[in-house]
Amino acid sequence: MSLGELARPLTIYWDLTPLPAISPDYTRICHHIAAIKPLQLHLLDCGPALDQTCFSILEQMRGTPLAVVLTTVPNNISEASLDRLHNLGLRGLLLYAASCAELAGITAIRDDVGGRFATGIAFQVNHGNWQELPRVVTFCLEHGISSLTLPMQRLYGDEPAFTLAAQEQATLTELLARLDYSALRLTIHDPFLWRAFNPTTPFPGGGCQAANTMLAISPDGTVYPCPTLPLALGNLHTSTLTEILASAAKIDMRKMLRELPEACGDCAELHQCRGGCRGRSYVLQGSACSLDPACERSVN
Amino acid sequence: MRRIQRNPDVLWREEDEQRDQARNALEQGDDAEDIATSLLFNNGVMLSLNILGTEIWKLCDGRTTEEIVAELLTCFEVEEDELSADVTAFLNELATKGFIRYGE
Ligand code: SF4
Numbered sequence: 001m002s003l004g005e006l007a008r009p010l011t012i013y014w015d016l017t018p019l020p021a022i023s024p025d026y027t028r029i030c031h032h033i034a035a036i037k038p039l040q041l042h043l044l045d046c047g048p049a050l051d052q053t054c055f056s057i058l059e060q061m062r063g064t065p066l067a068v069v070l071t072t073v074p075n076n077i078s079e080a081s082l083d084r085l086h087n088l089g090l091r092g093l094l095l096y097a098a099s100c101a102e103l104a105g106i107t108a109i110r111d112d113v114g115g116r117f118a119t120g121i122a123f124q125v126n127h128g129n130w131q132e133l134p135r136v137v138t139f140c141l142e143h144g145i146s147s148l149t150l151p152m153q154r155l156y157g158d159e160p161a162f163t164l165a166a167q168e169q170a171t172l173t174e175l176l177a178r179l180d181y182s183a184l185r186l187t188i189h190d191p192f193l194w195r196a197f198n199p200t201t202p203f204p205g206g207g208c209q210a211a212n213t214m215l216a217i218s219p220d221g222t223v224y225p226c227p228t229l230p231l232a233l234g235n236l237h238t239s240t241l242t243e244i245l246a247s248a249a250k251i252d253m254r255k256m257l258r259e260l261p262e263a264c265g266d267c268a269e270l271h272q273c274r275g276g277c278r279g280r281s282y283v284l285q286g287s288a289c290s291l292d293p294a295c296e297r298s299v300n
Numbered sequence: 301m302r303r304i305q306r307n308p309d310v311l312w313r314e315e316d317e318q319r320d321q322a323r324n325a326l327e328q329g330d331d332a333e334d335i336a337t338s339l340l341f342n343n344g345v346m347l348s349l350n351i352l353g354t355e356i357w358k359l360c361d362g363r364t365t366e367e368i369v370a371e372l373l374t375c376f377e378v379e380e381d382e383l384s385a386d387v388t389a390f391l392n393e394l395a396t397k398g399f400i401r402y403g404e
Contacts, residue, residue: 010346
């Protein structure tokens with residue numbers, strides 16, 4: 001049975017950093033989130049120290065069925081913060097890195113984390129580091145880390161959009177083929193990166209899930225369909241999440257995203273790729289209805 | 301007799317609107333098989349269940365298959381043998397995917 005269109009998302013991505021000039025009302029946002037009963041809340045706090053805000057959000061969500069996963073940098077993790085996060089009911093911890101050098105810090109704290117939460121690595125892929133991915137995989141295998149996430153890019157900010165060109169995808173596939181990472185749980189949102197890791201397994205998910213199974217909240221309280229699609233649906237200073245979900249902007253957004261890019265035409269990959277990353281198309285091509293620039297067809 | 305427990309790591313949610321829609325369909329004698337009334341999420345795997353699947357899922361609280369079937373017979377008009385076969389197959393599928401566990 002297909003998931004179809006949902007009235008409420010399953011996952012909310014809420015980025016707390018970089019800290020905004022004017023902080024939103026965090027308590028109010030927590031109430032908005034609880035009201036729409038998502039299953040998962042992904043908090044991102046990669047500031048120089050875990051902010052008090054992060055702990056108070058966890059405090060408010062404690063005792064609800066919502067599973068909270070925190071992504072933060074290894075430097076923010078100490079024995080004391082781990083205890084505190086554990087006591088606040090954190091379900092998962094992802095340690096953020098954007099280079100192999102940053103992974104070194106993770107070795108030191110892995111044993112401290114041990115067993116308290118599901119723990120993994122969130123490796124942010126970009127133009128400068130995609131070739132490090134086989135080393136990241138090796139690192140996970142050698143250090144008993146069972147989960148590797150390649151997070152969605154935050155394109156509502158000023159992060160440059162990353163695309164893996166067809167030739168690069170082939171190179172990466174070749175490098176990864178030398179490793180056995182079948183025991184590693186991979187979370188990959190980009191269909192083209194997915195293919196490099198899983199050349200024979202179709203990309204799961206049934207097409208772009210922006211504003212359907214997921215929603216994203218940026219540090220200033222703006223709500224986006226997905227962290228990668230910077231088309232704002234509203235702001236939590238002035239609206240509730242329930243209002244945003246019922247809004248014409250959200251309904252029209254879903255209508256647009258359900259239509260596949262015309263340029264995909266009769267592509268043989270259509271059944272699994274479903275038009276690639278629509279946020280990247282929007283940022284790099286100016287329209288979420290254009291072809292994903294990571295697709296070979298966009299070059300030809 | 302094996303008792304069945306939901307995997308506590310599974311995140312799940314019943315969709316109120318769709319459940320009402322499915323109930324209305326059943327009351328009017330229509331087919332509700334394709335209406336997803338709940339969503340289950342575990343380890344990156346998502347399942348959507350129809351109203352019968354959802355009711356079975358909710359009964360996985362330490363009961364045996366026989367107890368689940370007996371409970372469902374009070375709510376759904378189906379032949380016991382047919383229901384029992386469907387429930388067993390469905391539970392086996394949930395167990396294979398790690399959504400439930402069989403205990404003692
Ligand atoms: S043409 Fe469209 S469906 Fe085919 S691979 Fe490219 S983006 Fe994906």
